[in-house]
Amino acid sequence: MTNATTKKRPRKPVRTAKQRRSKETVEVILESATRILSDHGWAALNTNAIAKRAGVSVGSVYEYFPNKHAIIDIILDRHLAQGEALINHGASVISDNPSAEAVVQILVAGFVGIHSDDPKLHRALSSDVPLNGAQQNRVDAVRAKIINLTSAALSTHVKDPKTKATLLVDAADALTHRWLVDEVGVPVSAEVLSNELENMLRLYVLTA
Amino acid sequence: MTNATTKKRPRKPVRTAKQRRSKETVEVILESATRILSDHGWAALNTNAIAKRAGVSVGSVYEYFPNKHAIIDIILDRHLAQGEALINHGASVISDNPSAEAVVQILVAGFVGIHSDDPKLHRALSSDVPLNGAQQNRVDAVRAKIINLTSAALSTHVKDPKTKATLLVDAADALTHRWLVDEVGVPVSAEVLSNELENMLRLYVLTA
DNA sequence: CTATATATTGAATAAATACTCAGATATTTC
DNA sequence: GAAATATCTGAGTATTTATTCAATATATAG
Structure with missing residues (x-):
């Protein structure tokens, strides 16, 4: 006009x-x-x-x-930030007491924490929402960071720390996730299982 | 008319x-x-x-x-049937040699098998497809069956076999899944990790 | 061969839902 | 207080996709 x-x-x-x-x-x-x-x-x-x-x-x-996924982006970022805070806290505790037992204890406690805060949200973000490539990369990066820190902490204690660290971290993550977050009928209480997990991992790093 | x-x-x-x-x-x-x-x-x-x-x-x-989900029903049934075949085979092997080491060995080998046959399909069915209640129940039932068999096999060897069995089965499942099926950048080869997992689990059942 | 049951087709329907836009309303600036 | 900027609205559009159905074709039975 x-x-x-x-x-x-x-x-x-x-x-x-x-x-x-x-x-x-x-x-x-x-x-x-x-x-x-x-x-x-x-x-x-x-x-x-x-x-x-x-x-x-x-x-x-x-x-x-x-778009919708941009909302997930922010929610995921905030959730991962909480996880990273726990990691950083754990790292500082370890630097004070760099024993293999302490590494195991902090790892299990850390993952219990991550999975206890808002289990439903954690479940949705980790196995319900279809993450896109970039989002999955961010998740993977956090995992890699935890493995690297663990590996470094173990390096003076064990042989092949990378392998051991991968097993420790993935076991702590996957098992606390399954017992605390997934709604499978766990025949044993989550608390008992967490303790047992810690025992197993401790035995593993101390013996190996 | x-x-x-x-x-x-x-x-x-x-x-x-x-x-x-x-x-x-x-x-x-x-x-x-x-x-x-x-x-x-x-x-x-x-x-x-x-x-x-x-x-x-x-x-x-x-x-x-x-409807669409009825197709998933059949695909899931067939996939679970394969898993159950592996379980039954494992159970028969164990009945021949009911040692704790054998239980661990069979468990890890079994889950490696389950996750190696068609990893992409397994991944889709276990963490992509939104299973409905009945479908999830069927999956859970298979898991419960494996835990019960393992628990029974361990009962003469360890104290609190239910707890140990839960940990063994969930660890073998979750970790082989992560290393063989998920496409996370694993810093160590899946084969090395499977061996290491078996070592850890063996150590755990033998010591405990 | 004819009738009846079985099988196949694919355009049309219906419902869900991501996303847009033109027009208000509110806040800030000068 | 008027112009400029920022915010908000929600009915409407566009797309995807599960599901239907009337017409058509193939197989089997009597």
Whole structure:
């Protein structure tokens, strides 16, 4: 028309929240998505449901997130950050007492912690949500970091620390996950099993 | 109309294949679905794709399967049957040589087998396809059976065989799965790790 | 051969849901 | 307080995909 000043908003804005109001909106969207994921799993996580539970409109969701997976990105990042905090804490404890027993004890305690905080969310993120390549890489990187730290801590105690570290870390992770997070009928209590796991791993590093 | 003899086919037939032709159709549909699942995962498994790859029309799929999940049912059943065959074989070997070492050896070898046959399919079925309650129960039942057999085999050797059996079975399953099936960058070869796992488990049952 | 049961087809339907956009409303800036 | 910027709305669009069904073809029985 004659109106030459028509403002063309870019097709897909995806703004960064500037004002307090919008920052709250972003948070409320993330919380909503996290709860849906935790309570009802990936299958129930659709953008309309996220908006509804957050008490905002779908449009707002797409104002701050280019697509659904970008929401997962943030949720995953925050979850991994918690895990990394536990790792860093563990690393500092080990540097004070670098015995093989301590490594095992910290590892098991750390993974119990990771799997106890929000088990449902952890389950959703680790075996329900289909992670894309980049997301899987981030998860793998955390795992690699734990293995490397463990390997370094073991290097003065055992031969072939890389192999031992891989086994220790994967065993602690996989078994605490299965007993604390998966809802399989475990015939023995998770606590007993965690202790037993620690015994087994200790025996393994001390003997080998 | 005046035609009182109009045949009303039931709304949803879901026939059982009677003739050779249709039995082949059923098989070809199952093979198609299995390949798609194995090669491209759950996300790529839709009924139209199944029909296309099978070289039949979608209608034929629904002639023999009430819905998509019923196809998974059969694929899962067949996969679990293979696992149970390995279990039964293991149980018979153990009955010949009921030593604790043999139990560990058979367990690790068995899970390596389960995870080596068609790793991609196993991965899809165990962590990609969203199993419904009944399907998950069937999987859990197989796990329980393995634990019970292991527990029985250990009962003359160790104290608290149930706990030990749970740990052995879950460790063998989870770790072979991670190393053979998941595509995480394992810093050590799967073979080395399987051996090491067997060493660790042997040490554990023999010492405890 | 004809009738009847069995098998196959694939376009059409229906439902779910990711994502858009044009038009409000609110906040900040000057 | 008016213009500019930021935020919000939610009905509407587009796409995907599970499922149906009326028409058609093949096999078997009498």
